[in-house]
Amino acid sequence: MELLTNHEFIYDSSLMGDDAPYIVNSEANGKTIVELPIHWLLDDAPNFVYAPVANRLGPMRNPEEVYGTWAAEFEGLYRYGRAFTLTMHPQYIGRPGRLLMLERLIEILRRSLT
Structure with missing residues (x-):
């Protein structure tokens, strides 16, 4: 997630954690990204x-x-x-x-x- 947030991505769609979008926090840089599971x-x-x-x-x-x-x-x-x-x-x-x-x-x- 750090790589994505460092490049200003606002969402990712590679995780399978839920059936609803959710926020993922990057521990490395403190930024967040929306996960579209x-x-x-x-x-x-x-x-x-x-x-x-x-x-x-x-x-x-x-x-x-x-x-x-x-x-x-x-x-x-x-x-x-x-x-x-x-x-x-x-x-x-x-x-x-x-x-x-x-x-x-x-x-x-x-x-x-x-």
């Missing part, structure tokens, strides 16, 4: 990676299954006033079927917030 359930990598070199042998999930999980998580987190922080990597989410799923999910999110 992530969760493996909302990360595309565990769902779509097949990488034998990294010993990630699947199974890769169907985009419809991931859509169901992410939509249900959004519904629950939204109801309880928590953060819905997706973690996506272009090389994993960037397949055509997965992008169509993501477009549908974004539309559901957009409608829920209006």
Whole structure:
């Protein structure tokens, strides 16, 4: 956190300490940063990676299954006033079927917030 606060970053999104944003204090320089927590359930990598070199042998999930999980998580987190922080990597989410799923999910999110 010290490196981030020294470079004037105001938030980080690498910790998994909660379902709501929280403040992290840098002990080294006394500055604070907002943590936007992530969760493996909302990360595309565990769902779509097949990488034998990294010993990630699947199974890769169907985009419809991931859509169901992410939509249900959004519904629950939204109801309880928590953060819905997706973690996506272009090389994993960037397949055509997965992008169509993501477009549908974004539309559901957009409608829920209006």
